[in-house]
Amino acid sequence: MRFLLLGLLVAGPLLGATHEVDSATELVAALRSLKAGDVVKIAAGDYPAGHFVTGIEKLTIEASDPANPPHFKGGKEAWHFSRCPGLTLRNLKVSGQSANGINLDDGGEREKPVVKVLLEGIEVSDIGPNGNFDAIKCSGLQDLTIRNCTISGWGGQAIDFVGCRKSLITGCVFTGKMGYSQHTGPQFKGGSEDVVIEKCRFKDAGQRPIQAGGSTGMDYFRPAGAKYEARRITIRENTIEGGMCAVAFTGVDGAEFTGNTVRRPEKWIFRVLQETRAEGFAPCRNVVVSGNSFVFERAKVREEINIGPDTAPETFRFENNRWLAKDKPGASTPKLPVVEKGGVYGEE
Template sequence: MRTLLFLLLGSLSAADEIIVRDGDSLRTALRGLKPDTTLKIAPGDYPGGHHVSGVEKLTVAALEPENPPHFKGGANAWHFSRCNELTLRNLRISGQTSNGLNLDDGGDLANPTTGITIEHVEISDIGPKGNHDGIKCSGLDKLTIRDCTITGWGGQAIDFVGCHHSLITGCRLIGKEGFTASAGIQLKGGSGDVAVEKCHFTNAGERPINLGGSTGQPYFRPQGAKHEAARLIVRDNIIEGSLCAAAFVGVDGAEFSGNTILYPMRWIFRILQETRGPEFTPCRNVLIKDNRIVFRRSQVQIDINIGDGTAPETFRFENNRWFAEDKPQASKPRLPVEEKDGVNGVDPR
């Protein structure tokens, strides 16, 4: 009896893991997916264009992590809708015309999809022109994106619309000529309580980090939000190149700390308001502290680009190190408020 029980348990466990080795077996597996399944994909090239809806506790991963499967082409490589507790690991994605990964709440704006983890995924050559994202996330809570690399995209490398209590960590975002990248990471549409940490941005769009943005009213999560984003943390990142290091756009509360900024090409920061109306709070309540900022005065004449409809007087600057490499005596920035304990003209490197 005990031997029979072990055999039965082993059979049930094996049924929860599916191994696919080509496009045909992948399509067959996707048609019969059940909750709590691990789908392991063998090395090789696979077509894009896969859609999974409503399957919970699903893991999609490489059979051989050191040799990930490569999903080429299609509108989206993968579209996951209302897949709670989804894990994506060790995948390679390239050449999609819409988005590399598209993850959403199925349009149920009041009930976010939760518990998604994306790690060790490589995405490249998305678009190349237009609003096409490496990873597009809509209505997700408790999302983690870890140790991913995105190279070449048309819109945003990672785009959050109405996402909350989430973390982006250890990612590399690298812009590419010929791709109309507007942002590296964008957090908008009512997003809140999101941290971006230990990432490396290299020429990652016009705004490597866009804290806030511009969202149509029907797409806010939650509906009726009075800000594009709130309670954001951006810390311990390296941001190289681009027109500015970060833009604060209709955000209500953020901390930008411990980052290294190298050679922004026009401004260091931008303070903007793109979503307008009497119900929206102005861009406000941002703490910028403990950052190392290296720039060239031949490129940056205006340190902070401030748009109308904002509240720059609510920003705080503390203990930042500013260094104009080509003109150290002109390192002190022109800020909307007085900085506390700032250091100017000394190379922070």
């Protein structure tokens, strides 16, 4: 293992070190000696899972060669990071975990979110395969960016946000696999707010390819005492193909679904649900659906929007969407809970 000092000399010691490792033994040694600002560069090859890192600031863990990422196989979790602000994970591959692929959390300090985390070029596959097991699980993070990542085959959620704020998922690919339960793709719940998911591609990504909201136990909300599963969720410029529906709005208090392309949903286009009914929680409400393209088969989609009890669909707004029942163009006009403005029906 080569060990190189990094950083600028600013009225004190150097800021961090680079650890270059090319074996599981060297990786374990590097992780035991971590300091704030360190960089761990990992050579290509297969590595065991089960790595836990806590309390290290401005840590970077990345592939030595982005074109040949190290592969972390099997085990319960590949990586678990607790209270690591400024963390960067770049160009890593994980697969075959029985619980979560990558887990990022705030160590249970629900009023102190972990800030400025970046995941880039991460590939996660074959997680679970069944049950509430996530490819990437994030609890209590703020200013989180997940960019250009690929997720295929998972049990619970492809990405699970619990109480995450001011965060972005962009340019990612989500692909479902036979034999995996895939309850939702990305999910934002437990007090999540100001989240954007954009320019992603979904193919057969489960029962709810995107879920704005969800169902969270009261002890897990961040911040504690939040009266919303999710609010101010923006879903824009994505392509969603297949899946039982495109999006489930589940107890969300304010969302936008704009500029997306939806193709061949299996049963519905949207679901409007309320799964958290605790005192003080608003009904699912205030969603804008604008400028999207929906192409579906009327033989499969008999009901465009599945509306559950205790919701407020009358607060939704539909504008300038294009709707086409490809197998029956004359039956393209959707049945919506409110009148749409500027909709186009029967044309792609």
